[in-house]
Amino acid sequence: VQLVESGGGLVQPGGSLKLSCVASGQIYSHLLSGCGMGWWRQGPGTERELVSCISGKGMIEYGDSVKGRFISSRDNVERTLTLEMNSLRTDDTDVYYCGFGEICQGDRCAYGRNFWGEGTPVNVTS
Numbered sequence: 001v002q003l004v005e006s007g008g009g010l011v012q013p014g015g016s017l018k019l020s021c022v023a024s025g026q027i028y029s030h031l032l033s034g035c036g037m038g039w040w041r042q043g044p045g046t047e048r049e050l051v052s053c054i055s056g057k058g059m060i061e062y063g064d065s066v067k068g069r070f071i072s073s074r075d076n077v078e079r080t081l082t083l084e085m086n087s088l089r090t091d092d093t094d095v096y097y098c099g100f101g102e103i104c105q106g107d108r109c110a111y112g113r114n115f116w117g118e119g120t121p122v123n124v125t126s
C-alpha cells in the first residue's frame with residue numbers, strides 16, 4: 001500500500017488549505033471496512049499528533065486543537081482521504097502525514113501493519 005499526500009503549502013493565518021491523500025497498491029474493497037484512514041501532524045522535536053481519523057466503519061474523530069476548523073472525508077471507491085483546513089493558525093504549521101491501517105478507534109485491519117505517506121508540509125505564517 002502506498003500513500004501520497006498533496007496540497008500542503010504556505011498560507012496566511014485565517015486562510016484555508018485542502019490536503020489530499022491517495023492510496024494505491026494492494027487495497028482490497030472487502031478489507032476496507034476494517035481499516036482506518038487519517039491525518040497526523042508532526043513538527044521538529046514533537047510527537048506525532050492526531051488531526052483526524054476516519055475508521056473503517058466511518059466514525060470520524062478529530063484532535064481537540066482542530067475541532068470546528070478542519071473537516072475530513074474519505075472516499076473508499078476513489079481510495080482518497082481529504083482534509084479541509086479552515087481558520088488556520090500559526091500553530092497548525094507542521095508536516096501532515098496520511099495513515100492507513102488499524103489507526104482509528106475500533107479498527108480491525110487485516111493488513112497486519114500500518115502504512116504512512118511521506119508527508120506534506122503546511123506553513124501558516126504572515
